Amino acid sequence: MAIAPSRRFAFAVALTASLAALGLAPGPLCGTARADGALAVGLPEEGAQVGFAYGYATGWPAKEAAKRALAECRKQRGSASRTVRDLCRIVETFDHGCVAVAMDPKNGTPGVGWGVGDDRVSAERTAIAGCHETAGEGRRLSCKVDAFACESE
Numbered sequence: 001m002a003i004a005p006s007r008r009f010a011f012a013v014a015l016t017a018s019l020a021a022l023g024l025a026p027g028p029l030c031g032t033a034r035a036d037g038a039l040a041v042g043l044p045e046e047g048a049q050v051g052f053a054y055g056y057a058t059g060w061p062a063k064e065a066a067k068r069a070l071a072e073c074r075k076q077r078g079s080a081s082r083t084v085r086d087l088c089r090i091v092e093t094f095d096h097g098c099v100a101v102a103m104d105p106k107n108g109t110p111g112v113g114w115g116v117g118d119d120r121v122s123a124e125r126t127a128i129a130g131c132h133e134t135a136g137e138g139r140r141l142s143c144k145v146d147a148f149a150c151e152s153e
Contacts, residue, residue: 111135
């Protein structure tokens with residue numbers, strides 16, 4: 001799936017603002033707290049329809065988790081162009097929780113979301129909600145969880 005950089009950035013800003021309004025804003029950035037996992041996302045301003053990349057790592061101290069998540073995001077192949085992979089940034093860190101990424105599997109569509117939660121269900125629920133918000137009226141039901149991982153105590 002390829003998405004233009006400016007649309008992904010706009011999506012990321014809109015999603016972050018929406019999550020903040022719901023009290024679900026992203027966690028602290030890498031290096032500000034100890035975490036067992038991290039999520040990196042590459043999302044252009046144009047949105048996910050022009051490309052999307054992500055990577056995550058669980059089971060590591062904060063700095064190592066962030067380093068590994070960024071590396072995974074930046075090496076993602078397929079529809080993620082070099083430009084999209086270069087946009088990868090840490091968007092979430094978590095301690096003993098779960099991470100999920102959801103997207104519309106059809107290439108060229110804008111639906112994408114991610115989430116962190118205390119368990120798989122809450123992480124997936126947040127990811128699907130983000131995908132629904134960006135997918136558009138006709139594609140909301142197409143959103144599917146693409147990946148998840150949990151770090152247990």
